[in-house]
Amino acid sequence: MLVSIIMPIFNSQEYLGKAIQSVLEQEYLDFELLLIDDCSSDDSAEIAKSYAKKDARIRFFQNNENSGICATRNRGIKCSAGEYITFLDDDDELTKDFLSDNVRLLKKQTVDAVKFGRVLIDINKSGAVLRKTETSFYNEHEREFTSESKYNYYHFFKKNNLLLNVWNGLYRRSVIEKHHILFDESMKFGSEDAKFSYEFFNACGNISINPKPYYIHYRRDLSSTSRKYNKNKIDSLLETARVESQIWQKITDEKEQKYIDTYKLTYIKTIISSQLLHRDCDLSISEKKLLLQRIISDKTFELKQEEKVWSLNSLFKFLLKKEYVTIILSMYTGYKRFHGEKWD
Structure with missing residues (x-):
């Protein structure tokens, strides 16, 4: 069974070698x-090319212009x-x-996807x-959800953050192709992973859960673009x-x-606290x-x-209604004044 591992690259010469090496050290070889x-x-492209020359399982591609992670992943899928x-x-x-x-x-189960755990390392x-x-799962053991039962255990997926990212899963390519699931290239500053995950979740059949962590994710700069204001983020959250x-x-x-209702409130609260009340937000009152x-x-x-x-929460819902x-x-502005600026 051939598995395709797609890695977009952009200015990562410092970490790229370790990322590629972690693939080459896999116990399973058919990838x-x-x-x-x-x-x-920087020298990222040259580093990638050098690995591709040494191992026939590695294929190198070069975008003609800077296209962003969504377009780059889509090229990889195709x-x-x-x-x-x-x-x-x-850099992971x-x-x-x-x-x-x-x-x-x-191979053991007829599933369209496996979602698994991850290790998160914050670095300054x-x-x-x-x-x-x-990641810590409730009742840590392997589980399988059918195309019907996955909906009625949806909170399990949400509370364990299984659908926020794409790198914590393996996905059947025939489902992606049949339902034309690709990354939304209009999303420039986040939400693209979640949207892809929700589309795949809705389209696929059975899903297996493996609670063991296999993906090591480095969060290297807590003042990254994911914490800055941009109108595109609001549009992306709404579309997601x-x-x-x-x-x-x-x-x-x-x-x-x-x-x-809690899922809906989370979207609204995120838009208010991280975007509308961000200190760099240029919208008028x-x-x-x-x-x-x-x-x-x-209606969403x-x-x-x-x-x-x-x-x-009930007060917030009352005010929304x-x-x-x-x-x-005003309520959120006061809250942020007392609790500090969380989004730099």
């Missing part, structure tokens, strides 16, 4: 590694040949048993490790919510349905109110569950 350089200005596809960032690593363990699951600008955390809402509509279990009004009025974010216990946008923005 291809697609290295796609997105017009790096050029890949594996029955399953996975993704590796150019895989454990040696990543392919052997997860291919075993794919000087290179010092700030913290290291591993619309895609995810197609999943919400298929949830029939009453206990699971109770979580849907009037523009912020109009945008928030538009979001609240969108219609709140349906009644709160029986008073809490800050009444469309008290001025009070909502």
